[in-house]
Amino acid sequence: MTLTLPSYPQPDERGRFGRFGGRYVPETLIPALDNLEAAYREAKIDPGFLSELERLLRDFVGRPSGLYLAARLTEHAGGAKIYLKREDQNYTGAHKINNCLAQALLAVRMGKRRVIAETGAGQHGVASATAAALLGLDCVVYMGEEDMRRQELNVFRMRLLGAEVIPVTSGTGTLKDATNEAIRDWVTNVRDTFYILGSVVGPHPYPAMVRDFQSVIGEETKWQLKALEGREVPDVIIACVGGGSNAIGIFAPYAYLPDGQRPRLIGTEAAGEGVETGKHAASVAGGRIGVLHGAMMYLLHDHEGQITPPHSISAGLDYPGIGPEHCLYSETGVAEYVPVTDAQAMEGLQLLTRLEGIIPALESAHAIYHAVQLAPTLSPEQIIVVNLSGRGDKDVAEVMRLQAKAEDTPGNAERQEVLA
Amino acid sequence: MTAVESRGVARIRAAFEKARSEGRAAFIPFMTAGYPSTAEFPALADELLARADLLEVGLPYSDPLGDGPTIQQASEQALAGGTSTRGTIELVRVLRTRHDKPIVIMTYVNPIYAVGPREFMRLAQEAGVDGLILPDLPPDQDIEIADLAAEYGLAVTFLIAPTSTPERIRLVAQACTGFVYAVSVTGVTGAREGTALSEVPAMLALARQHTDVPIAVGFGVKDAQTAHEVAALADGVVVGSAFINAVREGRDVPTLTNTLADGCVR
Numbered sequence: 162m163t164l165t166l167p168s169y170p171q172p173d174e175r176g177r178f179g180r181f182g183g184r185y186v187p188e189t190l191i192p193a194l195d196n197l198e199a200a201y202r203e204a205k206i207d208p209g210f211l212s213e214l215e216r217l218l219r220d221f222v223g224r225p226s227g228l229y230l231a232a233r234l235t236e237h238a239g240g241a242k243i244y245l246k247r248e249d250q251n252y253t254g255a256h257k258i259n260n261c262l263a264q265a266l267l268a269v270r271m272g273k274r275r276v277i278a279e280t281g282a283g284q285h286g287v288a289s290a291t292a293a294a295l296l297g298l299d300c301v302v303y304m305g306e307e308d309m310r311r312q313e314l315n316v317f318r319m320r321l322l323g324a325e326v327i328p329v330t331s332g333t334g335t336l337k338d339a340t341n342e343a344i345r346d347w348v349t350n351v352r353d354t355f356y357i358l359g360s361v362v363g364p365h366p367y368p369a370m371v372r373d374f375q376s377v378i379g380e381e382t383k384w385q386l387k388a389l390e391g392r393e394v395p396d397v398i399i400a401c402v403g404g405g406s407n408a409i410g411i412f413a414p415y416a417y418l419p420d421g422q423r424p425r426l427i428g429t430e431a432a433g434e435g436v437e438t439g440k441h442a443a444s445v446a447g448g449r450i451g452v453l454h455g456a457m458m459y460l461l462h463d464h465e466g467q468i469t470p471p472h473s474i475s476a477g478l479d480y481p482g483i484g485p486e487h488c489l490y491s492e493t494g495v496a497e498y499v500p501v502t503d504a505q506a507m508e509g510l511q512l513l514t515r516l517e518g519i520i521p522a523l524e525s526a527h528a529i530y531h532a533v534q535l536a537p538t539l540s541p542e543q544i545i546v547v548n549l550s551g552r553g554d555k556d557v558a559e560v561m562r563l564q565a566k567a568e569d570t571p572g573n574a575e576r577q578e579v580l581a
Numbered sequence: 582m583t584a585v586e587s588r589g590v591a592r593i594r595a596a597f598e599k600a601r602s603e604g605r606a607a608f609i610p611f612m613t614a615g616y617p618s619t620a621e622f623p624a625l626a627d628e629l630l631a632r633a634d635l636l637e638v639g640l641p642y643s644d645p646l647g648d649g650p651t652i653q654q655a656s657e658q659a660l661a662g663g664t665s666t667r668g669t670i671e672l673v674r675v676l677r678t679r680h681d682k683p684i685v686i687m688t689y690v691n692p693i694y695a696v697g698p699r700e701f702m703r704l705a706q707e708a709g710v711d712g713l714i715l716p717d718l719p720p721d722q723d724i725e726i727a728d729l730a731a732e733y734g735l736a737v738t739f740l741i742a743p744t745s746t747p748e749r750i751r752l753v754a755q756a757c758t759g760f761v762y763a764v765s766v767t768g769v770t771g772a773r774e775g776t777a778l779s780e781v782p783a784m785l786a787l788a789r790q791h792t793d794v795p796i797a798v799g800f801g802v803k804d805a806q807t808a809h810e811v812a813a814l815a816d817g818v819v820v821g822s823a824f825i826n827a828v829r830e831g832r833d834v835p836t837l838t839n840t841l842a843d844g845c846v847r
Contacts, residue, residue, distance in 0.1 A: 185690055185717045187647040189742035189767050191749060331653060332643060344646045349768040351744060452691045452717075453644060465666035466695030467643045 164215035166205045166373045167380070169417055171486060176365020179492060181485030184364040186344070186455040193351045198366040200271050205373070210266060217262050218377065221295065224259075226250045226378075228385035228546070233516040234533065241396065241539035243532050244389075245519070245549045246382055246411060255522065255551030256375060256407045257288035261357055263374040265292035268355035275299040275350065278357045279343040281308055281336030281403070282477035282524070283315025284551055285359030290324035292357070300324040303342040305335040308476045311559050333470040336403075336480050340454050360404025361484035364455030368484050375410025382411060382546060390544060395424050397535065400548035401527040402428035402498065403442065403478035405487045407550035413486070416495050425497070427535075428487060429527040431473035432500030442471035444483040445491050445498040451482075458482045459491070474503035474563070475523035475556070501527040509533065510553065510560065522551035523560070588734040589711035592683045593759045596634045597795040597816050600845075606812035607634035608845045609797055610838065611687065611821030613655040614638050614672050615664025617828055623675050628834045629824065630680050632842035637714060637819060638676075640669045640688035647689075647716040649771030651822035666692040666701075670708045677709030685712035685738065685759065690726070698726055702733035712736030712759040720756035727756060738762050743780040747787055754792040760817060761788055761796040772803035772822045781814055808844030818845050 172178045184194060204210040218224040227247040235243045248256040261278075268276050276298050280286030286302040293300035302319055306328045309316050319326050332338035340363075347356040361368045361375075383393040398415065400408035405428065412426045433441035441447055444459040451460035453468060461469045461481040473479040483498075490496035501509075506523055509530030514520045521529055525548070532547045539545070553560070600607040610629040615622050630636055641656035641664050648656070664672075666688075673684050686705065693701045705713070712735050720727060720739045730737045736759025741750050744767055754761050765781055766773075778798075785796055797817030802808050804823070811818045820841050827837050 183722055184719060185722060186719070187716055187742070187764075188719055188740045188749065188753060189744050189764060191719050192744045192746050195746075331650075331657070337644065341644055341646045345649070345769045348647065351767055449695075451694055452689075454646070455717075457694075460691075462691065462695060464695060466692030467660060467666075468691075 164211045166211070167376050167414065169413060171489065172365060172369055176369070178485045178489040181457050181488040182365055182368055183457050184455055185452045185457070186364045187348055189348050190351060190364070194364055194366065200267060201366055201370050204267055204270055210270065214263055214266055218259065222252050222258050222262065223250060224377065225381045225385065228382060228389065230389070231517050234513060235536065237512065237516055238533045238536035240536035240541065241543040241545045242541065243536055244395070244544060244546045246378060246546055247549055248378060248407060249519065249521065249525070249549050249552035253284070253288045253291050254554060255284040255288070256378060256410060257285045257359060258291065259377055260359070260371050260374040260406065261285065261288035261292040264355070264357045265296050265298060268298060269296055271355065273353060273355035275354045276357050277301045277303070277343050277346050277354055278359060279303045279336065279339040280359065281305070281339065281479055282475065283308065283312040283319070283555060284477060286324070286326070287315050287318050287322070289357045290319040290322035293324060294322045301346065302326050303329050303339040303346070305329045305333070305339045307334040308336065308339070311476050312555055314558065315555050336476070337453070337468065344454065360406040361409045361486060362404040362454055362456055362458070362482060368456065368486055371406050372409045372413050372486060375406050376413050378407065378410035378548060379412065379414030383414060386546070394422065395544040395546045396539065397425040397427060397545040398548070399427045399429060399528045399532050399545060401478060401524045401550060402430050402483060402487060403480045403524065404482070405484040407548050409484060409486055411546070411548040412490070412496060416490060423495070426490065426495065427531065428496055428498045429501045429531045430498050431475060431478035431527060432502045433472040433474070435502055436500050440472040441500065442473040442478050442480060443500045444481060446500045453482045456485050458485045458488050474506055477522065477524040478527070499531060501530050505530045519549070520553035520557070521549055522553050523556045525550045589683070589736040590758050592711050593635060593736050594795070596683050597760065600634045601816065604847050606815055606845045606847065607795065607797065607817035608632060608842045609635045609637055609817050609819040610824055611637040611639060611819060612824055613641055613652060613659050614669035615641060615659035615662055616655045616825065617658060618662050619664055619668065619672070622672055625828065625834060626676050629838055630676070630682055631835065632838045633682060635683045635685065635817070638669065638673055638684060638686050640666060640686055640692060642689045642692060645689060647769055649769040649822065651772070651825050652770050655825045666696055667704065670704050670710065673710050674708035683711040684709070685714055685736070686710055687714040687716065690715060690718045693726065698729050702729045702735060705735060706733040710735060712738060714738040714762055716740060720753055731758065740764055741784060741788060743767055743784060745784065750784065750787045751791045754788040757792065757794050760794055761792060762819070763788065763796055763798045763815065765798050765800045765811070768800065770800055770822055772826060773801050778810055778814065785814060805840050805844030808841050812845045812847055
């Protein structure tokens with residue numbers, strides 16, 4: 162089998178997904194984005210590039226990742242069969258490596274020897290540092306100070322891999338600020354630096370390019386499900402959404418099917434302490450259209466346009482926006498976006514760990530929780546595929562801390578129940 | 582073009598022409614609205630306006646990705662002090678009661694969209710704002726903003742950079758109605774050591790083939806020497822971070838203003 166990269170009908174030639182997307186960046190970057198777009202367009206159909214990417218995805222990442230019937234979880238939920246697309250099996254522990262290797266190969270192809278990246282939970286940073294080490298590139302990763310505290314182990318992994326990790330103290334000290342810093346670095350060093358952007362956000366062509374590189378997830382799901390169940394299309398696909406790259410990776414290969422043939426596509430947004438509390442990262446449920454990091458999208462901001470700090474238990478979902486293609490899916494009803502709280506995600510993590518022996522990333526735990534809620538409303542002949550975007554090793558220390566904190570909080574019986 | 586449409590454009594053009602007739606490049610200081618506090622800002626702006634040909638007021642924004650740490654920190658301080666999008670426009674209204682010189686607002690696009698482009702332009706026009714500088718809006722991204730600005734008599738300024746291709750320079754230059762803002766270096770705003778202007782002349786020459794609006798150069802101008810070097814090349818000299826640094830360090834702003842304004846003499 163030879164790898165091909167998909168061609169989807171969106172975005173338009175201006176990089177717009179309907180009214181979303183675009184290129185709201187300093188003029189300095191526009192020529193670089195034009196160059197990137199042209200280089201990507203060529204690479205996408207170059208057999209040399211594709212065969213090298215295929216080799217790395219197979220032999221270095223370990224693809225295909227499994228499509229695993231979670232029998233005990235299915236039994237627990239009672240209803241539709243729950244399959245897990247095991248992106249947690251990838252080398253470096255998450256779906257992020259698919260995109261990083263592809264972009265790093267593109268950097269080499271474009272003659273850039275220095276790559277930069279932003280990271281929230283650290284998974285994209287680790288994947289970028291890994292790809293850079295593999296291909297002999299200099300790597301600088303921007304990471305919010307608060308996230309560095311929450312993800313100490315990943316900071317160490319990046320440094321071990323030879324990357325320079327730069328703490329970002331501005332703003333909220335989280336992913337959005339790390340992204341600002343990465344963009345500033347790129348504006349300054351644009352001539353010799355490749356920006357490995359980690360999600361389906363940012364200026365065109367990033368949302369389209371990252372989607373294409375992550376589409377391997379959904380494409381594999383098709384033939385794997387065909388082999389297991391005799392059909393390519395499940396009834397429901399659920400994936401967690403921060404910026405939205407793992408979700409787009411499994412959604413996009415199904416999203417452009419005609420009405421009636423498309424599975425229900427559900428993105429779980431981080432509702433934090435509850436959308437109504439204002440302490441959340443649910444950009445569809447709790448945001449309004451705005452512009453951040455070069456794209457128009459649903460965004461958490463106040464009525465005068467100041468970005469409001471997102472909150473999530475999971476550093477990887479702690480982002481005030483959501484990729485422009487998801488915004489279009491939401492607006493046109495191609496996909497639904499549902500909020501899942503911190504406590505519910507913790508419950509999802511607990512369930513999967515106890516029932517299947519798989520510790521999911523806190524990000525993915527949002528999707529697990531919703532699958533368990535939805536399954537009993539469906540019949541046993543129906544199939545839910547959950548994209549398990551990453552493994553929870555990185556979150557264990559934070560979960561331990563939260564568990565200790567919950568036990569110290571009097572009157573928090575419900576939470577203690579969940580964590581017990 | 583109706584009278585209201587030409588107001589900002591005409592005032593900005595006149596300011597550049599006056600400077601030119603006096604053998605100077607226009608001196609364009611920048612200050613973040615509401616910095617160091619909403620109470621202190623108007624007096625600070627007065628000190629700048631004493632020598633400015635045109636004042637650039639920065640609308641403080643939470644995520645200013647074209648700015649370096651100096652202006653970003655000033656924005657954070659102004660926001661923490663309660664300066665808002667509407668509040669920035671109100672501060673210009675206050676300045677307008679005592680100054681005739683053109684005042685433009687530098688803003689990222691999200692506050693414009695959040696308030697609503699038409700409402701934003703209407704408020705700006707009423708307050709006496711003459712134009713907008715839009716650092717994260719390449720002109721081909723959103724035609725509506727420029728059209729609305731024209732409808733409300735506001736001039737618009739987009740940016741060109743050393744990385745801009747000849748095609749981009751033509752597109753941006755033709756879209757600017759107030760002045761063209763040429764970024765001297767690839768990078769974000771901020772006073773820096775050893776600003777190289779080697780790429781500026783070619784960029785300006787290209788832009789001048791496509792427009793007769795004035796061209797100002799900014800980013801990295803910090804003292805009389807750099808101001809003088811830029812003034813030899815451009816119609817206007819923008820200085821931002823150097824003033825914020827001066828305020829932060831408690832240095833005398835009128836002295837720095839005079840030094841930099843004198844530096845703009847050709």
